[in-house]
Amino acid sequence: MNENSIERLSKYKSSLQKLKTLGFLKVFSDNLADALGIQSAQVRKDFSLFGISGKKRGGYNVEDLLTSINTILGKDRIENVIIVGCGNIGIALMNYRGFVREKIKIIAGFDIDPSRMAKVEKIPIYTMEKLKDFIHAESVKIAIIAVPDIAAQRVADLLISYGIKGILNFAPIKLKSQGEVVINNVDLIQEIEKVIYYANAMDDDNGKES
Amino acid sequence: MNENSIERLSKYKSSLQKLKTLGFLKVFSDNLADALGIQSAQVRKDFSLFGISGKKRGGYNVEDLLTSINTILGKDRIENVIIVGCGNIGIALMNYRGFVREKIKIIAGFDIDPSRMAKVEKIPIYTMEKLKDFIHAESVKIAIIAVPDIAAQRVADLLISYGIKGILNFAPIKLKSQGEVVINNVDLIQEIEKVIYYANAMDDDNGKES
DNA sequence: TAGATTTTGTGATTTCATTCACAAAAAGGA
DNA sequence: TCCTTTTTGTGAATGAAATCACAAAATCTA
Incomplete structure (x- = not known):
C-alpha cells in the first residue's frame, strides 16, 4: 500500500477509461504496463496488493477492473x-x-x-x-x-x-x-523549478548522453 | 543528481529564505533536516552531491547556501x-x-x-x-x-x-x-484522488496504528 | 596549549520499490 | 484427450535511495 501504487492505480484508471470508450472488454497486464511505461509484473503486483485478480491467459475484465479501482480510490460515489x-x-x-x-x-x-x-x-x-x-x-x-x-x-x-x-x-x-x-x-x-533545472541541465551538456 | 534531491533542493531554498528573513546567518544540516522531516545525513549528502560544502562545526552560511542553490536551480536570473x-x-x-x-x-x-x-x-x-x-x-x-x-x-x-x-x-x-x-x-x-483514498483509508481503520 | 565538544563528509549498511523469472492455471488446436 | 501457447501471480534478485555511524576537522574552554 505504498504511495506509488496508489498513484499508479489512478493512472490505470485513466488508461482503462480510454480503453473502455474504444470498446475493449479485456486487458492484459502487458497493455497497461506499456501505457504507463513500466513492467507488467509491476501491474500485477499492484493489483494483487489490492486484492484484484485476473484470469490466467484471459487477462482482466476492463469493466470489473474499473469498478474495483473506483471502489479502492473511493470513487464509487460522488x-x-x-x-x-x-x-x-x-x-x-x-x-x-x-x-x-x-x-x-x-x-x-x-x-x-x-x-x-x-x-x-x-x-x-x-x-x-x-x-x-x-x-x-x-x-x-x-x-x-x-x-x-x-x-x-x-x-x-x-x-x-x-x-x-x-x-x-x-x-x-x-x-x-x-x-x-x-x-x-x-x-x-x-514543479516549475524542476522543469527549469532539467531544461538547463540538458542544455548544458547538449546532445551528450549521460 | 536524482529527481528527489532536486526536489529537496527546492525545499531547502524555501526554508532558507525564511531563515534569512528571520536574520539567521548560519544553519546546520540538522536544522534543515528537521524542517523537511528527513535525516541530517541526507541534507549533507545532497549538498555534497552538488559540490556545496560547509564548515565542520560551523555549519553552512545561509546567504552562500541560497546563492549556490539558486545557481544550481538556474534561478540566479529571471x-x-x-x-x-x-x-x-x-x-x-x-x-x-x-x-x-x-x-x-x-x-x-x-x-x-x-x-x-x-x-x-x-x-x-x-x-x-x-x-x-x-x-x-x-x-x-x-x-x-x-x-x-x-x-x-x-x-x-x-x-x-x-x-x-x-x-x-x-x-x-x-x-x-x-x-x-x-x-x-x-x-x-x-492529486486529489490520493487525498480521497488516504482519507477514506484512515477513516476505515479509525484510530488503529498500521 | 590540551582536552572536550560540535558538526561535517562519506563509506558501509539497511530499507524498500521494481524487475526478473518461472511455476501454475487456463484456453486453444489437433 | 493431450500438447502447445499464453498469461497470471509471486518468490527471488536487483538496484537505488535513505539512514547509520564514525573519522576528521573546526571551534571553544580553561
Whole structure:
C-alpha cells in the first residue's frame, strides 16, 4: 500500500477509461504496463496488493477492473469537496471541468474577502464564519487549501479541528499532517523549478548522453 | 543528481529564505533536516552531491547556501515562461503572485479562442499563429501547457518543434518527453484522488496504528 | 596549549520499490 | 484427450535511495 501504487492505480484508471470508450472488454497486464511505461509484473503486483485478480491467459475484465479501482480510490460515489481561498487558484479549480468527470464535486468556496462572496458556476462562496457549520451540516471530509502561504497553516488547523480528514494544499508551504489527517502538498513553484533545472541541465551538456 | 534531491533542493531554498528573513546567518544540516522531516545525513549528502560544502562545526552560511542553490536551480536570473491555454488554469497561473517572487516571469499567453486575446495583469495573450515567432524572438525555453487533454499532445509536439526545452503540463494526460526535452506532468485529478483514498483509508481503520 | 565538544563528509549498511523469472492455471488446436 | 501457447501471480534478485555511524576537522574552554 505504498504511495506509488496508489498513484499508479489512478493512472490505470485513466488508461482503462480510454480503453473502455474504444470498446475493449479485456486487458492484459502487458497493455497497461506499456501505457504507463513500466513492467507488467509491476501491474500485477499492484493489483494483487489490492486484492484484484485476473484470469490466467484471459487477462482482466476492463469493466470489473474499473469498478474495483473506483471502489479502492473511493470513487464509487460522488465526493463532496470544499475550497478555502477563492483567489486565482481557488476560482480556477472551481471552474475546472475535469473534476466533474471524476465524480469530484466542489460544493462551496470560502474566503475572508467579502468582495468574493459571489457565485462561480453555481458554486456558492461564503465567509469564513460559515465554515464550521457548513462542514458539519454537509459532513465534508475533503478540503482544498488555496490561500496565501502565510495563512495556510492556520486554515489547515481550523479545517482539522472542524473534522476534515483530507487536505489538498496549494499554498507554497509544507503543511504537516497531524493525527488522522492526510495532507497532500502541491507546490507549483517547485514543479516549475524542476522543469527549469532539467531544461538547463540538458542544455548544458547538449546532445551528450549521460 | 536524482529527481528527489532536486526536489529537496527546492525545499531547502524555501526554508532558507525564511531563515534569512528571520536574520539567521548560519544553519546546520540538522536544522534543515528537521524542517523537511528527513535525516541530517541526507541534507549533507545532497549538498555534497552538488559540490556545496560547509564548515565542520560551523555549519553552512545561509546567504552562500541560497546563492549556490539558486545557481544550481538556474534561478540566479529571471526565467521567461509562456503559457499555452488561457482557460481557468492558465489565467490563474498568469495571475499567480508566487512566481514573481521566484524570478519566474510569465511573458505571454497563447490560445486558439480569439475571445481570450485580451490582457491579464499586463501579460499579453496571442493567437496560436504567433507562437512560433514569439518563441524564436524571445528565445523562450520553458512553457506551461494548460489546454484540454485532447489537445495537449499536439501542443507539446508543436512547442518542442519550436525549440522549447522544458514543459510543465497541467493537462490530465501523461505526455512523453521526446529527445532533449523535459516534461513534468502535474495531474490535479490524481492529486486529489490520493487525498480521497488516504482519507477514506484512515477513516476505515479509525484510530488503529498500521 | 590540551582536552572536550560540535558538526561535517562519506563509506558501509539497511530499507524498500521494481524487475526478473518461472511455476501454475487456463484456453486453444489437433 | 493431450500438447502447445499464453498469461497470471509471486518468490527471488536487483538496484537505488535513505539512514547509520564514525573519522576528521573546526571551534571553544580553561
